[in-house]
Amino acid sequence: MAAASSSREHYKESKSPFILIFREKIMPCKSYLIFAFLICTVSRCFAEDDHELEEFLKREYSLSKPYQGVGSLGSSHWELMGDAMVTTDQVRLTPDMQSRQGAIWSRIPCNLxxxxxxxxxxxxxxxxKNLNGDGLAIWYSKERMQKGPVFGNMDNFTGLGVFVDTYPNEEKHLEAQRKRYTSRTPRIFPFVLAMVGNGSISYxxxxxxxxxxxxxxNAMVRNLKxxxxxxxxxxxxxxxxxxxxxxxHEWxxxxxxxGVRLPQGYYFGASAITGDLSDNHDIISxxxxxxxxxRSQKEEEEEEDEITIPSVDNMDLLRLGENEEGMSGISIFFTVLFSILGCIFLIVIGLVVYSHWTESRRKRFY
Structure with a gap:
């Protein structure tokens, strides 16, 4: 009797309006909540995979109009050097005149x-085209306010330099070194490149x-509107x-x-230089x-050791690629020759193997 009574009560509950409403309304809402939770989780995973959560403009390391106090002693975070000058529209590192160099440097070291x-x-x-020069550079460097031949900064610098090179000096020596070049090595100028220096590497x-x-x-950046x-x-x-x-408006x-390792506490700057050829090199902001x-806990532990000297983990691989670019014409000839001979050898071996396989397959049917 108790079992029958329990069965009847369960039957009544299953037919009650409340249960029907729960099944029709509440359960779909629960499915939507689960779906929304999954979307949030996936979005968070993508955000963490991109490694970027937030970004903040740091005004003490930034330069923008109206450049109030730039170049004045003690009244700005930025200091001018050489032929650099401030106008209402830009900081002109060099005018379109020969043998000029100028720079602007942050006074505050960056500890980010x-x-x-x-x-x-x-x-x-x-x-x-090719009658202009020489280019500008953006720096994150241990040294600051040092004149020199590397786009208006010192050679053997310590830190990071990103160069917008507008004149191909290499073409002057192309004839003497022609045997070292392949069809893939010539550059189209202007050219953007990056370099990490440790104080002993010369540009x-x-x-x-x-x-x-x-x-x-390559970056065709000159005389654009x-x-x-x-x-x-x-x-x-x-x-x-x-x-x-x-x-x-697309990057x-x-x-x-x-594997690029840069210490904290270096200075940001921009510099430019002209020689026999010239250009206006302007920084607007x-x-x-x-x-x-x-960062995961493991990554935090791995980064506990302070970086003191700029370095690049895979620099040897980059230099290996450079050596490959520098193959001589004779090396290329023999490389192509042996490649062709190797292909012919493989084809012959393949034909011999195929003929033996065909012969043995034919014999199975007799």
Whole structure:
């Protein structure tokens, strides 16, 4: 009787309006909640995978209009050097005149672990293609306010330099070194490249920094009517450089190198230089953003050791690629020759094996 009574009560409950409403209304809502939770979880995973959670503009490391007090003693975070001058529209590092060099440097060392620099710049002048020079550089360097041959800064610098090189010095020596080049090595100038120096590495001016570059891309930035931008990001020991020079408000990849180790406490700056050829090199704004980045406990433990000297983990691989680019014409000839002979040998072996297989297959049917 008790079992029958229990069965009848269960039957009544299953038919009650409350239960029907619960099944029809509450259960679908629960499904929606689960679906929303899954979406949030996936979105969070993507955000963490991108390693970027938030970014903050750091005004003390940024430069923008109206450039109040720039160059004045003690009244600005930025200091001018050489032929650099401030106008209402830009900080002109060099005028379109021969043998000039100028720079602007931050007075405050940067102690951010992860950061992003957006550079609004302009290069223009009267010179025609390959009759202009020499280019500008963006720096994150231990040294500051030092004149020199590397785009207006000292050689054997310590830190990071991103160069917008507008004159191909390497072409002067092309005839003497022609046997070292292949069809894939010539660059199209202007050219953007990055270099990490440890205080003892010299910038190879004659080869436009080819032997020490981390990577680069061509960037036709001269005499454009629209704005041109350079994007430099350093996050989780990864250096990324992108450009926006087509007037489409879209970033284009230039280089992306992991294993770049830069100490904290260096200075940001921009410099430019002209020689026998010249250009106006203008900085319109430098905007630095602090990046808040997710790190696992293991990553935090691995980064406890302080970085004291700039370095690149995979520099040997980069130099290996450089050596491959420097193959002589004779090396290329023998490489192609042996490749062709190897292919012919493999084809002959394949035909012999196939003929034996065909013969043995035919014999099975007799």
């Amino acid at each position: 672990k992860d950061w992003e620099m957006q550079v609004h710049f302009k290069i223009h002048g009267q010179g025609k 190879d001016h004659e080869r436009d920094g080819r032997s020490t570059e981390l990577g680069g891309c 629209h704005d041109t931008f350079l994007f430099i990001r350093y996050v989780r020991h990864r250096l990324t450089v992108m450009i926006d020079i087509d007037g489409q 284009r990849d230039c280089l992306d190198i992991p 430098l905007k630095l953003y602090q990046l808040t980045v997710f």
